[in-house]
Amino acid sequence: MGRGALPADDPGKEDRKMKMAFMIWSAVAIVLIVIGAMAYRSETPAGFYSNYGPPEVRDVHGYNQAVARMWWTAALLFEAIGGLLLKVRQNSPLVILPVLLTVAWAIGLLLAYHRIEAKYRAD
Secondary structure: OOOOOOOOOOOOOHHHHHHHHHHHHHHHHHHHHHHHHHHHHOOOHHHOOOOOOOOOEEOOOHHHHHHHHHHHHHHHHHHHHHHHHOOOOOOOOOHHHHHHHHHHHHHHHHHHHHHHHHHOOOO
């Protein structure tokens, strides 16, 4: 191969990149599962926002179970969205689909937490 010549395209390179992206995506889903497990086992109300303390709740055990189920459901949905990375080619216009679904997922996660907080908040 001379100077300036391009190497032959490796047909499996794109698949390897998408599989690596899915592995990283799956690692994030595992972190979400661990967060859920920590919330489930916590004896104090589990927090959600980083700069906002956990709310005062009337049933700590029920609240923490609900927050844990929320995180576990979020992890499963996140993994399902990530599964699209294995089906979509890197330069396809459909690659925007996981991005848009992740935005909807994040909004849904916030709404789910606010419903849990409203249900268990001590008045």
